[in-house]
Amino acid sequence: MKLQELTEKPDLFTGGHRACAGCGFPILIRLVMSVVDTPVVVGAATGCLSVTTALYPYSSWRVPFIHNAFENAAATISGVEAAYCTFKRRGRLNTEIRFIAFGGDGGTYDIGLQSLSGTMERGHRILYICYDNGAYANTGIQRSSATPRGANTTTTPVGKKSYGKIRPRKNLTYIMADHGIPYVAQAAISHWRDLMTKTKKALETEGPSFINVMAPCRLSWGNNPQETVDLVEEAVNSCCWPLFEVENGKWRLNFKPKTKTPYHHWLRRQTRFRHLFHPTENEELIQDLQAEVDRNWEELLSRCQ
């Protein structure tokens, strides 16, 4: 895809929404929507996305948009898709329509996992995209099962006896791959071409597809708004957020950094990890976190051989 072509495409997701400056998910959505070249229905879980882009009568969406509760974006879009299939079978519709659902990590990794799993197992032809910012950002930055270990959140507060979240993050992309659906991928807003290629593949897949995308919440990560994309790139380079895809069971690594940057470089740039470095550096823990990243990376490499 050429950059030139992109600029000529109509914006299906427009500006003027109420997301924070430097928020990750609007970047992600613009990239995803610019790939869509058929009529599309978008579903969304409750979260920052729904409350900043679709407060009726205001909307950033130039496509049909359906919003439901926190835990059932996947169920809702699977209902829409099933109705579409019925209409098509009966000859009441003959247009090709695609279905995309968006959910944050709280609504996808946690409360929405059951509904997502059911949707994937039933085989609906939908694309589910998780915008993973590693916290319940909309309700005031509580921990989620996507929050990285060591992060300070309002429900894993740092103190004399706690270094923040003590549990490692759940690997949702692997869980989705284990559903045996035709297309699963992990992407990042910093690698826009990779994300768009994956979106295109997913939309062309005859069956369910899932893409997990790192898209920061700068309020919970504590970075300057202009650093959002750069910070994601650093995560990819540190290999804590690898870019890969699983196509019909075949694992493929999409990006291997020339030099793997130390994980603490990424941690240092975010206030949610400040306590790991100030007033004194928690060397032992930082080494442990690095070892975790290394272990996961090696494990992924072995899957992608």
Add this chain to the structure above:
Amino acid sequence: MEKIMMKGNEALAEGAIRAGCRFFAGYPITPQNEVPEYMSRRMPEVDGVFLQAESEVSAINMVYGAGGAGCRAMTSSSSPGISLKQEGISYIACAQVPCVIVNVARGGPGLGGLTSSQADYFQATKGGGHGDYRLIVFSPGTVQEMVDLIGLAFDKADEYRNPAMILSDAIMGQMMEPVVLPEMRDLQQINKPWATTGMKNRGQNLINSLGLLPEDLVRINQELQEKYKRIEANEVRYAVEDVDDADLVLVAYGTSSRIARSAMGLARKEGKKVGLLRPITLWPFPKQPLADLAAAGKRFLVVEMSVGQMVEDVILAVNDRSKVDFFGVPNGAVPTVRQVYNRIMEIL
């Protein structure tokens, strides 16, 4: 006694800890987030447990488990989250496990909004989930009452082996007022001989919410209904202000009772004889005091932040002995003192 300024949600959380709560399971939802956030900091200090669940459904069932094991356990949420908890609450009510559920209510139905609401009255007082059951429902009217009533809720939940609910709302949870906190409760004084703590040298304890044989289910329900009768006979709580000489008695709870009280003040200045009855327990409902006031010839104006829920219970209690009027606002709006005052002046 030292007075300190506290936010309603945080005062409630501290009140729970001082009442001996050592298990909290929660999940994020606005406008109750201060409760789990406070608990995540505070519980480790008192050797208690804070758990953030992956959904409201899990949180209430964690409370079922902890309550059954004999711990003073609670969960909090806001309206849509309380809806998700209903299956668990019904099981807990049937199994007679004491616990406290806090609803910092917001506007509905559906995802609704974040503004204050009293539209969860039916859900709180008529059972909420499936089956014939009741919660003991307390309605705080001040931040101080958030502290006092959560302590009482834990005591009454234990006394009757019944889940209790604090029906608060967004305004009550978010506002700050001075409070006096009670002393820490001595945990040794909290005895739960029925709890499933391992048999050791006693007989078997059983916690169960299943009655597949018809006669078993009948027995379970009869036992519950007898308990509810005892609660109705002994636990009605309410407050009255200026009702003796009143021609018109306002009936309101929680946030709307504060608005009603201000409107009453304005009307009194105009020489109108207006009083206030404020239910503190919404279930059991203060039927008798209302019936007595009706028999004494008073009229009623029910003020709610809903399109009319508690008013049905007032009408039942008054039972045609007097006239009952209603002033309510649809969810999203909070009534102003002037609106309530104007309604009073229309009636009198």
